[in-house]
Amino acid sequence: MSCHSPVSAPVVARRGIQTRTPLPARLRVLLVGGPNVGKSTLFNALTGARQHTTNAPGTTVELANGTWRTTAQVKADTAIERALVDLPGTYSLLARSSDEQVTADAVHELAQSSGQVGQRGVVVVVLDATALARSLYLLGQVAETGVPLVVALTMLDLAGTVTDSPTATMQPQTLAAVLAASLDVPVVPVDSRGRAAGGLGALARAVDAVAVAKHPKRVAGILPPDTAVLDIAGELAHAERLFEWVAHVTAQVAMGLAPDGEPPAGSGQPPHRPVATFSDRVDTVLLNTWAGIPVFLAVVWLLFELTTRFAAPLQAYVSQLVNGPLSSVVTSALGLLGLGNSWVQGLLVDGVLVGVGTVLTFLPVMAVMFTALGVLEDCGYLARAAFVADRAMRSLGLDGRALLPLVIGFGCNLPGLAATRTLPHARQRLLTGLLIPLTSCSARLTVYVLLAGTFFPHHAGTVIFALYLTSVALVLGGGLVLRQTAFRDVHTEPLILVLPSYQRPHLRTLGMSVQMRLGAFVTGAGKIIVATMLVLWVLMALPATGQHSVGHVPVADSVYGRAASDIAPLLAPAGFGNDHAAAALMTGLVAKEVVVGSFAQSYAVADPGSRTSAKSLGEALRGTFDESSGGHGGAAALAFMVFVLAYTPCVATLAVQKRLFGWRPTAAALLGQLATAWVLAVLVFQVGSRL
Amino acid sequence: MTLPESPLGAELRVTGVRLAAADAFRLNEMGVRLGTLTHVTQHAAFGARVIAVAGSRFAIDGKTASLIDVEPVHRLR
Numbered sequence: 215m216s217c218h219s220p221v222s223a224p225v226v227a228r229r230g231i232q233t234r235t236p237l238p239a240r241l242r243v244l245l246v247g248g249p250n251v252g253k254s255t256l257f258n259a260l261t262g263a264r265q266h267t268t269n270a271p272g273t274t275v276e277l278a279n280g281t282w283r284t285t286a287q288v289k290a291d292t293a294i295e296r297a298l299v300d301l302p303g304t305y306s307l308l309a310r311s312s313d314e315q316v317t318a319d320a321v322h323e324l325a326q327s328s329g330q331v332g333q334r335g336v337v338v339v340v341l342d343a344t345a346l347a348r349s350l351y352l353l354g355q356v357a358e359t360g361v362p363l364v365v366a367l368t369m370l371d372l373a374g375t376v377t378d379s380p381t382a383t384m385q386p387q388t389l390a391a392v393l394a395a396s397l398d399v400p401v402v403p404v405d406s407r408g409r410a411a412g413g414l415g416a417l418a419r420a421v422d423a424v425a426v427a428k429h430p431k432r433v434a435g436i437l438p439p440d441t442a443v444l445d446i447a448g449e450l451a452h453a454e455r456l457f458e459w460v461a462h463v464t465a466q467v468a469m470g471l472a473p474d475g476e477p478p479a480g481s482g483q484p485p486h487r488p489v490a491t492f493s494d495r496v497d498t499v500l501l502n503t504w505a506g507i508p509v510f511l512a513v514v515w516l517l518f519e520l521t522t523r524f525a526a527p528l529q530a531y532v533s534q535l536v537n538g539p540l541s542s543v544v545t546s547a548l549g550l551l552g553l554g555n556s557w558v559q560g561l562l563v564d565g566v567l568v569g570v571g572t573v574l575t576f577l578p579v580m581a582v583m584f585t586a587l588g589v590l591e592d593c594g595y596l597a598r599a600a601f602v603a604d605r606a607m608r609s610l611g612l613d614g615r616a617l618l619p620l621v622i623g624f625g626c627n628l629p630g631l632a633a634t635r636t637l638p639h640a641r642q643r644l645l646t647g648l649l650i651p652l653t654s655c656s657a658r659l660t661v662y663v664l665l666a667g668t669f670f671p672h673h674a675g676t677v678i679f680a681l682y683l684t685s686v687a688l689v690l691g692g693g694l695v696l697r698q699t700a701f702r703d704v705h706t707e708p709l710i711l712v713l714p715s716y717q718r719p720h721l722r723t724l725g726m727s728v729q730m731r732l733g734a735f736v737t738g739a740g741k742i743i744v745a746t747m748l749v750l751w752v753l754m755a756l757p758a759t760g761q762h763s764v765g766h767v768p769v770a771d772s773v774y775g776r777a778a779s780d781i782a783p784l785l786a787p788a789g790f791g792n793d794h795a796a797a798a799l800m801t802g803l804v805a806k807e808v809v810v811g812s813f814a815q816s817y818a819v820a821d822p823g824s825r826t827s828a829k830s831l832g833e834a835l836r837g838t839f840d841e842s843s844g845g846h847g848g849a850a851a852l853a854f855m856v857f858v859l860a861y862t863p864c865v866a867t868l869a870v871q872k873r874l875f876g877w878r879p880t881a882a883a884l885l886g887q888l889a890t891a892w893v894l895a896v897l898v899f900q901v902g903s904r905l
Numbered sequence: 906m907t908l909p910e911s912p913l914g915a916e917l918r919v920t921g922v923r924l925a926a927a928d929a930f931r932l933n934e935m936g937v938r939l940g941t942l943t944h945v946t947q948h949a950a951f952g953a954r955v956i957a958v959a960g961s962r963f964a965i966d967g968k969t970a971s972l973i974d975v976e977p978v979h980r981l982r
Contacts, residue, residue: 306934310927345961348936446926453933490914493962494946501949501964601964605951608966708928708969710935713955713962 241296241425243282244320246356247340248349249303249638250597250714252368254278256340256404257300258726260414265726267734269876270316275302275640276874277316278730284415296421303638305348307355308449310707312640325359336421337363341401343370343389344715346467350460351453353397357433362424365401366417367393389467396466398434400424435459493594493715500598510602513595514621520582521625528578536571557765560755561748569747572805573740576628576866580735583622583629584728587636592719596636597711604709610693611704613637616646620689623653624682627863631870632731641704644875645696648883651863651871652692654685657806661858664810668832669839669851677852681859688860688890735870742869750804753777769797788857788895789843789850789903794835799857805864849902853895861891908970909952911945918942921974928969937963942978 247253257265261280270277278300301320302313309315324335339356341349356363367390387403394401400420424430436459439452500509541563548559590596596615604614615637623630630650634643662681666674697704753774757767769775770793778797785791785799794813801812817834836847843850862868862884871880911917919941922929936958937943947955952967965973 306931308930308934310931345936345959347959348961351934351936446930450930450933453930457933457938490946494957497947497955497962501947501955503948503950506949597964601949601953601955601966604953604966708924708932709953709964709966710932710937710969711964712935713964 241421242324242335243296243298243421244324244335244337245298245300245340246317246321246337246352247303247368248305248342248345248352248712250712251303251340251342251345251349252404253303253340254300254727255720255723256338256366256368257298258723260417261298262726265730266737267730270320275313275316276635277301282418284418296418305352307352307359308453311638313638321356321359321361325361328361334362334425336425337361338366338417338421339363340366340368341393343367345712347460347464348712350463351456353433354436354456354459357436358438360432360438362427362430363399363433364417364420364424365393365397365399366404367401368404370403371405392467393463396434396463399431435462491715493713496716497598497713500595501601506602510599513590513599514618517583517586517618517622518625520586521579521622521629525579525582528582529575532578533571533575536567536574540571541567557755560765561751565748565751566744568751569744572747572866573736573743577732577736579626579629580632581728581732583632584731585724587633588724588727589719591636592717592724594714594716597713600636601709601711601713608706610645610690611697611701611706612646612693613639613642614709616642619646619650620653623650623655624685625656627651627653627655627867628870631867631874632735634874635731639704641701644879645693645701645704647871647875648696648879648886649689649692651867651883651887652685652688652860654682654859655806655863657863658858660807661802661809662855664813664831665835665851665855668835669848677855681855684856685859692890734873738873739866739869742872743866746865746869747804750774774800784892785895786842787899788853788892789846789899790839790854790857790895792838792842794838795842795854799861802858803862803865805866806858809858843899843903846899846903849899849905852902853899856898857891857895859891860894861887906975908945908954908956908965908973908975909967911954911975913945913948916942916944916978917975918978919973920976923972923974924969935963936961937973943975 245253245257257278257280260282264283265278265280267276267278269275280298280300282296282298299320301317304314304317306314307318307321309318321337324337328334337356339349339353341353353363353365370389390401390403400423402417402420404417499505544563544567545554545559548554548556548562553559587596590599596618599618600614602614603617607614607616610616616634618636619630619633621630622633627650630653631647634646634650637643637646659678662678663674666677670677754769754772755765755767756773757764758771758773758776762768762771775793775797778800779793781800782791782793782796785796794817798809798812802809813835814831817831835851839850839854840847868880868884871883919937919939922932922937922939924932932938937956941958943956943958945954946957946962949955949964952970953965954967954970955962955964957963
């Protein structure tokens with residue numbers, strides 16, 4: 215992009231930086247800004263593929279970390295790198311959620327450590343040109359900490375489209391120059407795609423210059439607060455001073471842009487222009503009193519379809535590829551090495567390859583979900599969805615955005631968990647993430663179809679419908695119980711959302727975001743899935759008696775089979791205390807899709823692909839359930855289905871929960887789900903067998 | 906009058922925010938303060954409103970909107 219482009223090179227304030235310190239080999243740079251100001255877009259543009267996600271220490275708040283090297287540096291292979299952190303968006307450093315606290319803590323820590331040798335860091339404060347006053351308030355707070363900072367002015371190309379914005383008629387370069395003069399710190403104009411003309415090197419040069427300055431300049435008009443502010447009255451008084459500063463800068467900008475240099479009438483508050491923008495016209499339909507909710511439901515339905523109908527064939531294709539050709543190639547290769555039919559083959563093919571295959575089969579559905587959510591977020595609809603669904607989720611103390619992940623969970627729990635990232639508060643993400651496993655995913659449907667068709671052939675549809683209603687009741691009940699116990703701190707806050715303007719999603723940015731999130735899934739959850747599969751294989755390969763060798767043991771005689779026999783008595787009060795049901799439930803921990811196969815395997819009949827075999831499996835099930843329930847097979851089957859509905863969906867869900875929320879909530883959820891499932895199953899059987 | 910009682914498009918001035926102190930403070934920080942000029946751009950379900958402030962659009966739930974007082978702005982022609 216040429217320097218004549220509207221979005222151009224950095225505008226540095228008048229007085230140059232005089233004294234310098236050496237640039238550290240790895241410079242810490244924090245991206246700070248409000249929600250939807252183009253911060254993540256800028257992060258993606260700066261880091262490219264060199265990025266990964268981690269949780270902030272001691273929290274479940276996800277941070278995007280990346281290495282920022284300019285093209286010139288990469289070509290010259292110079293050692294200086296900038297460790298860039300994309301902090302959670304916030305309107306203020308006076309945090310009201312754990313996400314905002316992470317941002318505030320990171321800025322304060324950087325401010326404290328910046329004076330130490332080799333610890334220099336820089337904050338890049340991202341200012342939204344379409345909402346300058348709101349962005350300036352946050353800039354003022356960051357500047358008060360004394361941290362070295364650079365301003366990235368984004369959304370310049372959109373400022374003209376928001377026709378009632380005070381900056382609508384301003385030339386981007388002019389606005390940046392006036393702001394730089396007013397603030398007395400470097401201001402780098404960036405467009406909504408994270409591009410700075412003159413290359414992103416312009417931003418890098420501005421950051422490096424501030425980093426090497428012995429005494430980085432402070433934002434004009436901002437001084438450190440005199441005393442620590444302890445109460446809200448003090449905070450308000452302090453904020454008033456910042457509001458005055460914001461009004462002063464806004465007036466200066468308006469004066470600098472006025473053709474005659476005179477302040478506009480009523481300076482301090484920009485003139486209000488009640489005109490309808492393009493986004494307003496679209497919102498007359500999408501947020502309409504009557505049409506808003508149907509449109510939202512249609513969008514949710516589309517997401518549901520994408521994660522089930524569209525992604526399912528892709529999952530099946532990947533599964534066939536892994537279990538067919540790939541498995542054959544590995545088996546043949548091991549045969550050539552003289553390891554055919556050995557425990558090594560079992561470990562690699564039935565353990566490692568099955569684990570890797572499980573991870574790979576989830577990739578398409580995760581990719582579809584991340585892409586769909588990214589499109590909704592980038593185009594500006596996600597905030598509208600939260601607004602429309604807000605009323606429905608308010609009783610659970612959740613943001614309207616929670617409805618989306620919960621509904622997606624009915625297709626598959628994994629993308630539902632992935633969708634919790636759209637919630638702005640960590641506690642809300644955790645609460646929603648704990649409720650998602652209670653949504654009855656499509657994998658559980660295979661179990662319902664088999665058992666309801668076998669035990670209630672004339673009312674199978676009604677039974678399955680009742681199970682879905684039970685799932686909804688469990689989500690609502692579970693939510694209310696958690697709100698009254700472990701989540702008392704989650705309050706129903708007023709919904710005040712800034713709605714971004716509608717815009718076309720940026721494919722490159724979207725692609726990088728999807729790639730980063732898929733990478734996080736594979737390296738985070740994927741490792742746990744493969745490890746769990748290996749443990750399961752070992753349990754199935756180890757004989758419980760000395761009659762078999764390792765890797766050549768019938769399931770019933772394995773440690774795994776013996777464990778199933780041992781837990782069967784625990785299931786007796788629910789009417790299905792038999793080895794077949796216990797083994798199927800254990801296998802169901804891996805994935806609910808294999809419960810039916812496990813039944814078939816344990817009865818030594820073929821998977822119910824034909825009419826005859828299905829009948830055989832049904833008869834076998836009826837016999838077993840009737841026997842273990844004292845003649846109340848129907849009640850026992852119903853209890854079994856409720857158990858399947860309520861207990862842990864699969865190891866992949868556990869792995870993703872662990873990645874998102876940590877071990878403790880995941881372990882607590884696992885135990886809670888097992889306890890809930892057992893209690894409900896016992897209740898259903900005990901009541902059902904007496905009717 | 907309150908936001909839900911305000912007609913679409915009419916120029917308004919914020920005259921009162923009857924929210925809890927912390928919530929009112931956050932609204933202040935976001936740019937909605939006493940004296941702020943605004944107008945309602947959208948009536949949504951359950952009394953929820955979308956308002957315009959300095960080029961931004963704020964979506965506010967019905968209960969919160971009913972606690973924000975406004976008065977019409979009469980400009981001299």
